[in-house]
Amino acid sequence: MTWVLDLDGVIWLGDAPIPGAAEAVGRLRKAGHSVLFTTNNSVPTVAEYVKKLSKIGIAASHTEIVTSAQAAATIVPAGETALVAGGEGLIEALSNKRVEVIGAHQFTDHPDGYLDDPRRTKVRYVIVGWHSYYGVASVAVAASSVKDGALLIGTNDDASYPTPGLHLPGSGAIISAVSVMSGSEPVFAGKPHDPIVTLLSPRLSGDDTVIGDRPSTDGMLARKIGARFGLVLSGVTSSFGDLHPRDPKPDLVAASLFDLVVAET
Numbered sequence: 001m002t003w004v005l006d007l008d009g010v011i012w013l014g015d016a017p018i019p020g021a022a023e024a025v026g027r028l029r030k031a032g033h034s035v036l037f038t039t040n041n042s043v044p045t046v047a048e049y050v051k052k053l054s055k056i057g058i059a060a061s062h063t064e065i066v067t068s069a070q071a072a073a074t075i076v077p078a079g080e081t082a083l084v085a086g087g088e089g090l091i092e093a094l095s096n097k098r099v100e101v102i103g104a105h106q107f108t109d110h111p112d113g114y115l116d117d118p119r120r121t122k123v124r125y126v127i128v129g130w131h132s133y134y135g136v137a138s139v140a141v142a143a144s145s146v147k148d149g150a151l152l153i154g155t156n157d158d159a160s161y162p163t164p165g166l167h168l169p170g171s172g173a174i175i176s177a178v179s180v181m182s183g184s185e186p187v188f189a190g191k192p193h194d195p196i197v198t199l200l201s202p203r204l205s206g207d208d209t210v211i212g213d214r215p216s217t218d219g220m221l222a223r224k225i226g227a228r229f230g231l232v233l234s235g236v237t238s239s240f241g242d243l244h245p246r247d248p249k250p251d252l253v254a255a256s257l258f259d260l261v262v263a264e265t
């Protein structure tokens with residue numbers, strides 16, 4: 001069986017590991033299951049994910065990490081030029097596909113500089129993910145190329161970015177700003193949308209379980225790939241009262257990944 005594990009809210013919350021997560025992964029592997037770590041957070045690089053997992057006692061290979069950044073990169077053909085308002089993970093995924101990347105971060109202080117950039121006329125794809133420099137400059141630069149005809153790709157439509165304190169706007173909120181300003185609807189790449197489903201499909205066993213804290217992304221992904229959905233209450237969903245009537249009903253519910261794995265293995 002393949003277990004598709006979300007990261008934020010399942011393995012860790014921000015930088016704090018969720019108790020028992022490493023033991024749970026060890027237990028799954030010991031029982032002969034394959035594990036994939038699948039996240040909509042497109043900011044870290046794959047090597048950063050491997051390192052962060054290793055620090056909390058989970059050994060993972062690069063091929064076990066599947067991100068919305070990689071999914072977004074599958075939409076852009078090699079040799080194209082893309083404007084990226086996003087983090088390092090997105091730049092890495094596109095560069096690996098031999099896409100020429102212009103980072104919107106270069107224009108944070110001088111958005112008008114984008115108008116004079118000679119590469120601007122080649123931009124046929126604008127990819128927007130979560131970025132720490134989000135603001136009027138990154139939205140203005142991204143929206144300008146979409147208005148000129150580039151395809152708007154969003155890494156994921158998560159509304160919020162959970163932190164132990166005040167939640168931050170998620171990629172969905174950031175992409176909405178570019179979408180509203182340019183008048184174009186985005187194509188989404190991450191969970192539960194088709195590009196990441198296509199990326200995951202060859203890696204599944206046909207008897208799979210998706211574990212996540214967000215029914216609208218993790219639960220919908222499970223439905224799309226025909227997997228069981230295990231909801232954990234260690235992230236954005238802390239009780240059944242948080243579930244929206246539109247959300248897919250979980251097949252399994254537990255306080256944490258550890259509790260769920262202990263019950264199932």
Ligand SMILES: [Mg+2]
Nearest residue numbers: 006008009213
């Ligand atoms: Mg999550």
